[in-house]
Amino acid sequence: MNDTQTDTLSGYNKSSEGKILLKAESLERKFGGLTAVADFSFELHEGEILGLIGPNGAGKSTTFNLISGFIPPTSGTLSFLDQNITSKSATYISRMGLIRTFQHESLLSEMSVADNIIIATTHRLKTAAARQEKMREMAKLTGLEDYLKVTASSLPHGLQRMLSIAIALAAEPKVLCLDEPLTGLQGSEVKAALDLFEMIRSELGITILLVEHNMRAVMRICDRILVLNHGRLLAAGTPEEVSQNDLVIEAYLGHKK
Amino acid sequence: MLKSNPGLALCILIAIGAICFALFSGDPYYVQVVIWVFANAALAVTLRFVLLIGELNIATAAFFGIGAYTTAVASTILGWPFFISLLAAPVIAGVISSLFGWITLRTKGPYFLLISFAFTEIVRLIYTKTEALGGNSGMIGMFPPMELDAYFPAIAISILAAILFGLYAAERSNLGRVFKAIKNNEDIPRSVGLNVIGLKILCLVIASTAVGLVGGVHAYTNSVIAPADFTYFVAVLALAYVKIGGEGHIVGPIIGATILTLAGQFLHSFGPYENIFYGAIIIGALLLVPGGIVGLGVRFKAGTLMGRAGR
Amino acid sequence: MELQVQLLMNTLQIGSVYVLFALGLTLIFGVMKIVNFAHGTFFTAAALVVTSVMMWSVDTIGMPIWFSYLIAFVMALLVVCVIGFVVYFFGFKYVLKDLNGSFILSIGLLLLLNGTYLILYGGVPRSIPAVIPGNITILGASLTIQRLVLMIVAAIITLGLYILVHRTKLGLSLRAVAEDQEAAMLQGIPYRRVALYGFLIGATLAACAGALMATVTPVTTVIGDDFLVKAFIIIIIGGLGSVLGAILGGLLIALIESFGGYYFDPSTATLAMFVLVVILLIVRPQGILGHAEK
Numbered sequence: 001m002n003d004t005q006t007d008t009l010s011g012y013n014k015s016s017e018g019k020i021l022l023k024a025e026s027l028e029r030k031f032g033g034l035t036a037v038a039d040f041s042f043e044l045h046e047g048e049i050l051g052l053i054g055p056n057g058a059g060k061s062t063t064f065n066l067i068s069g070f071i072p073p074t075s076g077t078l079s080f081l082d083q084n085i086t087s088k089s090a091t092y093i094s095r096m097g098l099i100r101t102f103q104h105e106s107l108l109s110e111m112s113v114a115d116n117i118i119i120a121t122t123h124r125l126k127t128a129a130a131r132q133e134k135m136r137e138m139a140k141l142t143g144l145e146d147y148l149k150v151t152a153s154s155l156p157h158g159l160q161r162m163l164s165i166a167i168a169l170a171a172e173p174k175v176l177c178l179d180e181p182l183t184g185l186q187g188s189e190v191k192a193a194l195d196l197f198e199m200i201r202s203e204l205g206i207t208i209l210l211v212e213h214n215m216r217a218v219m220r221i222c223d224r225i226l227v228l229n230h231g232r233l234l235a236a237g238t239p240e241e242v243s244q245n246d247l248v249i250e251a252y253l254g255h256k257k
Numbered sequence: 258m259l260k261s262n263p264g265l266a267l268c269i270l271i272a273i274g275a276i277c278f279a280l281f282s283g284d285p286y287y288v289q290v291v292i293w294v295f296a297n298a299a300l301a302v303t304l305r306f307v308l309l310i311g312e313l314n315i316a317t318a319a320f321f322g323i324g325a326y327t328t329a330v331a332s333t334i335l336g337w338p339f340f341i342s343l344l345a346a347p348v349i350a351g352v353i354s355s356l357f358g359w360i361t362l363r364t365k366g367p368y369f370l371l372i373s374f375a376f377t378e379i380v381r382l383i384y385t386k387t388e389a390l391g392g393n394s395g396m397i398g399m400f401p402p403m404e405l406d407a408y409f410p411a412i413a414i415s416i417l418a419a420i421l422f423g424l425y426a427a428e429r430s431n432l433g434r435v436f437k438a439i440k441n442n443e444d445i446p447r448s449v450g451l452n453v454i455g456l457k458i459l460c461l462v463i464a465s466t467a468v469g470l471v472g473g474v475h476a477y478t479n480s481v482i483a484p485a486d487f488t489y490f491v492a493v494l495a496l497a498y499v500k501i502g503g504e505g506h507i508v509g510p511i512i513g514a515t516i517l518t519l520a521g522q523f524l525h526s527f528g529p530y531e532n533i534f535y536g537a538i539i540i541g542a543l544l545l546v547p548g549g550i551v552g553l554g555v556r557f558k559a560g561t562l563m564g565r566a567g568r
Numbered sequence: 569m570e571l572q573v574q575l576l577m578n579t580l581q582i583g584s585v586y587v588l589f590a591l592g593l594t595l596i597f598g599v600m601k602i603v604n605f606a607h608g609t610f611f612t613a614a615a616l617v618v619t620s621v622m623m624w625s626v627d628t629i630g631m632p633i634w635f636s637y638l639i640a641f642v643m644a645l646l647v648v649c650v651i652g653f654v655v656y657f658f659g660f661k662y663v664l665k666d667l668n669g670s671f672i673l674s675i676g677l678l679l680l681l682n683g684t685y686l687i688l689y690g691g692v693p694r695s696i697p698a699v700i701p702g703n704i705t706i707l708g709a710s711l712t713i714q715r716l717v718l719m720i721v722a723a724i725i726t727l728g729l730y731i732l733v734h735r736t737k738l739g740l741s742l743r744a745v746a747e748d749q750e751a752a753m754l755q756g757i758p759y760r761r762v763a764l765y766g767f768l769i770g771a772t773l774a775a776c777a778g779a780l781m782a783t784v785t786p787v788t789t790v791i792g793d794d795f796l797v798k799a800f801i802i803i804i805i806g807g808l809g810s811v812l813g814a815i816l817g818g819l820l821i822a823l824i825e826s827f828g829g830y831y832f833d834p835s836t837a838t839l840a841m842f843v844l845v846v847i848l849l850i851v852r853p854q855g856i857l858g859h860a861e862k
Contacts, residue, residue: 110437
C-alpha cells in the first residue's frame with residue numbers, strides 16, 4: 001500500500017505504454033498570496049484518456065490555463081512533444097497541437113455554427129474550400145450538420161457543448177483538453193458524448209485530458225485519473241486504484257456522495 | 258458575384274456615377290461636396306473597421322492627420338511627385354500605426370479608448386510645436402500638378418471609393434470573420450492557434466493605412482491643413498456617422514456620413530447650434546435607434562417577413 | 569531652493585485640482601464601467617455658476633466677497649448635481665457597463681452642454697475678484713493665500729472621499745459594485761442606486777474642482793475640456809477605478825507639468841507624460857495600481 005502510494009503520488013505511471021506527449025514538473029501557480037496549484041507533476045501518454053478530478057477550487061481550471069499557455073506558471077516546467085513550452089504563448093502551444101476547450105463562454109456566441117468551426121481551421125488550412133470541407137466534416141462528427149447557419153447562442157445547451165468540441169477538433173489537435181464537457185448534459189447526451197470521446201481517441205488517434213465533475217463518466221472512460229485537492233496532487237492511478245484510495249474517499253468522494 | 262449581390266452592384270454604380278459627375282459637372286461646389294461625402298464615409302468606415310475587433314479607435318483622427326501631414330511634407334517640402342506624395346501617406350500612417358498598435362493593443366476596452374484619445378491629442382500638439390510643420394497655422398500649397406488638375410476630383414473620388422470597396426472585401430474575407438471572432442470572444446481564436454494580438458495589430462494597421470490615404474487625399478483636396486483639423490473630434494463625427502447609419506453593416510456608416518455631411522452643409526451658419534444639433538442627434542440615435550438606419554431597415558424587413566408568415 | 573519650493577507649491581496646486589477631477593472620473597468608471605467624456609462639462613458648469621453668481625451678488629448687491637463665494641460654491645454644487653441627475657436618468661442609466669454606448673452618449677452630452685454654455689454665457693473669459701487677498705511666504709517661495717487655501721480645501725475633499733470610500737457603508741457598496749457587480753447584487757446591494765450615487769459623487773468632485781479653479785483662473789465655456797486629456801493620462805497611469813491611483817497619478821502628472829514646464833517647456837512636459845504612459849503600458853498594461861483585467 002505504502003509502496004503504490006509513493007509511486008502514484010509522483011503522478012507517473014510506469015505501466016503506460018505510449019510515449020510521453022505532455023509532461024509537467026513541479027508546476028506551481030500563485031495569485032497574490034493564494035496558491036492555486038503547487039508542486040504538481042504528471043505525464044500524459046500518447047493514446048490515453050487521462051482524467052483530472054477534484055473538488056471545486058482544487059486547481060483544475062488553473063492547471064488547464066497553465067498547460068494551454070493562457071497563464072504562465074509561477075514556477076515549474078512544462079514540456080510538450082519533447083519541447084519546453086513553459087511560458088510559451090497560448091497561440092504557440094495551440095499551434096503545436098495542444099487544444100483546450102473552455103468551461104464557460106466556450107463559443108463564439110454571436111456567430112453561426114459554421115463560422116465557429118471555420119475560425120478553428122483558419123490557422124491550418126489556407127483555402128476557403130479546404131476550410132469548408134473540414135468544417136462540414138467536424139459538424140457531421142458532432143451532429144451539428146443541420147445547424148450550420150444557426151447562431152451559436154441559440155443552440156440547445158447539449159449542442160453548444162458539442163460545438164465547443166467541434167471547434168477544438170477542427171484545429172487538428174494531438175492532445176485535446178476538455179474542460180467539464182459534460183456539465184448540464186442529459187443522460188442520453190452524456191452517453192453520446194462519451195462515445196464521441198472514445199471515437200476521437202480510437203479513430204482520430206487524439207490523446208485526451210479530461211476535467212470533469214461527473215464521477216461515473218470519468219470512472220468509465222478514463223484510463224488513469226489524477227486527483228487534485230487544494231492545488232496539490234492527492235492521488236493518481238487507474239479508476240479502481242483512485243476510487244479505493246482512502247485519501248480520495250475522504251477528501252472528495254466522501255463529501256460528494 | 259455581382260448577380261448574387263445586387264446591393265454591391267448598386268454601390269459600384271453609384272461610385273461610377275459620382276466619378277462621372279466629378280468629370281463632367283460644371284459646378285465645383287457640388288463636386289467638392291461629393292468628395293466630402295466620400296471622405297467622411299471613408300473615415301467612418303475605417304473607424305468601424307477597428308470596431309470589428311471591438312475597439313473604439315479615436316486615433317483614427319490621428320492617422321488621418323498623419324496621412325495629411327505626410328502628403329503635405331512630401332509635396333511641399335520634399336517636392337515629391339503627386340502620386341508618390343499621395344502614396345507616402347498610407348505608408349507612414351501604416352508604419353506608425355503598427356508601432357502604436359504593438360504598444361497599445363496589449364490593453365483593450367477603456368484603456369485602449371483613452372490611450373488612442375491621448376495619442377490623438379498629443380500628435381496634434383506635436384504639429385503645433387513643430388516649426389517645420391507650420392506650427393499652429395499648419396501647411397499650405399498642396400496642389401495636384403496642372404495637367405491633372407481637371408481630373409483631380411475624379412481621382413480623389415476613385416481613390417476614396419476604392420478604399421470603401423477594399424475594406425468591404427477585407428471584411429467579407431476570412432480575415433474579417435477572424436476579426437469578428439476576436440470581438441466576440443478572443444479566447445476561442447487564441448485557443449485554436451491564432452495570434453490574437455498580431456491580428457488585432459493587423460486590423461488597426463489596415464484601417465490606419467486606409468485612413469492615412471484619406472488624409473493624403475484630404476491634403477490635396479483642401480490645399481491647406483492645420484492641427485485644428487485633426488482633433489479627436491474627427492473620430493467623434495466618424496462615430497456619429499457610424500451610429501446614425503448603423504454599425505451592423507458597412508453601408509451603415511456610408512449612409513450616415515452622406516446624410517450628416519449633406520445636413521452639415523446647411524448647419525455651418527448656425528454657430529454653437531451646430532454642435533447642439535450634432536450632440537442631440539448622437540444622443541437621440543443612441544437611445545432611440547440603437548441599430549441606426551441599417552438596423553431599422555433590418556427590423557422593417559423582418560417585420561414584413563413576419564407579417565407575411567402570419568398571414 | 570526657492571525655485572524648487574515654488575515649483576513644488578505649483579505642483580501641489582495644479583495637482584490638487586487634477587486629483588479631484590480624476591477622482592470623479594475614476595469613481596464613475598469603477599462603479600458604472602463607463603468613461604465619461606462629458607466629465608469636463610461638470611467642471612465647467614461649476615466654474616460658470618461661480619462667476620455668474622458672484623458677478624451678480626458682489627457687483628449688484630454688494631455682498632462681501634467671501635460670503636458671496638460660499639453661496640456661489642454651494643449653488644455650483646447644486647446645479648451640477650441637478651445636471652448630473654438629469655443626464656443620469658435620461659442617458660447614462662441606459663448605457664451602464666456599455667463602453668462604446670456610454671462614450672457616444674457622453675460625447676453627445678459634451679457637444680450639447682458645451683453648445684448650451686456658449687449660448688448662455690458667451691465666449692468671453694471672465695474672472696472673479698480675489699476671495700482671500702494677500703500673499704504668504706513658505707521657505708522663501710511666495711504664494712497667494714488663495715492658492716494655499718485651494719490646496720487645503722482640495723486635500724480635505726480628497727481625504728473626505730477617501731474616508732467615504734473606505735470607511736462608510738456607502739463606500740463599501742461602491743467598492744463591492746466596482747469589484748464585482750453581480751456578486752454585489754447577490755449580496756443585496758441595489759446596483760442602480762449605488763451607480764447613481766457614484767455618478768453624483770463623481771460629478772460633485774468635478775464641480776468642487778471647477779468651483780475652486782474659478783478662483784485662480786479666468787473661466788471660459790471650455791475650461792473643463794483642457795483637464796480631460798490630462799485626467800485620462802492620470803487614470804491610465806493610476807489604473808482605472810483606483811482611488812489611490814488617481815491621487816498619486818494626479819500629483820505625478822502635476823509634478824511633470826510643473827518642473828518639466830519650467831526646465832523645458834510645457835509641450836515637452838506633455839510629451840513626457842505620454843512617454844511615461846507608453847513605458848508603463850509596456851511594463852504594466854493595467855496601470856500602477858490597477859487590477860489585471862481578465
